[in-house]
Amino acid sequence: MPELPEVETICQRLQDLLEGEVIREIRVLDPTCIQGGDASHVARSLAGSRVEKIGRRGKYLIFDLEPPARLIVHLGMTGSIIKDSADTGRHRLTICTESATLAFHDVRRLGRVWICSSSPDDLPPGLRRLGPEPFDRCLDASRFHRRLNRTRSSLKAVLLGQRVIAGLGNIYVDEALWESGLHPSRRASSLTEEESAGLLEAIRRVLVRALEAGGTTFSDYRTPDNTSGSFQRQLKVYGRKGQSCNRCRHTIERMVVAGRGTHYCPYCQREQT
DNA sequence: TAAGGCCTGCTC
């Protein structure tokens, strides 16, 4: 499940592989992945374009092209972009350049692709609504606290929601909440300024470690070179139901919060009101 | 703000 560290790792590898390359052909193998446009037109219109720059915003990959256009990819839950792989029937789209073929591989087909103009307003709705990047200097503790304070939802729901802070998914939300000692069901607006600051720091620490590990690989996530991340070996709560907490030795539990499986330590992350 | 839907491979 690609979250910020996984998408960033993929992005960096794609920059090495594709920036400066001319797209020879785009093959749309599953037209349902293309949002807001005719798939065959998309394929024709982008052939011959040069990939100027590849970037990431939240969990979105953004390909800036010349002539000016944008190819935007969200990997969903099981999406990956693989270099030179044989078609297994799970490829939804391929991008061919002189030196490589990259395939958008996506077993559960929850990923999406958008073709947009270069206008800053022409973006997928989810990308337009995205909150600040976790490492954005403008996101300081007081701003984060104010954003948390505006909502009545649980911390789990707010951090998954992408509007207060971008890029976190189920794994890193659980890990950051454990790191900061906050209960996932705790109402976001109930946090003190100090707790909000601690949570922001915890999010950043967890993401830095995950980026250094190249992300978390459970089953689907791979980089374009088919290498795996290793952060699964450092997880403190996610996927550790029934095992003992590294901090207090109580047993990690699992509950459903905001409709998502949520792992936490009932002692370190005691519920408060 | 919460719940349901999409999607498919895996587990029980």
Next chain:
DNA sequence: GAGCAGGCCTTA
């Protein structure tokens, strides 16, 4: 064969 996994979106 049912239920679960979790990205995001739509609907109530």
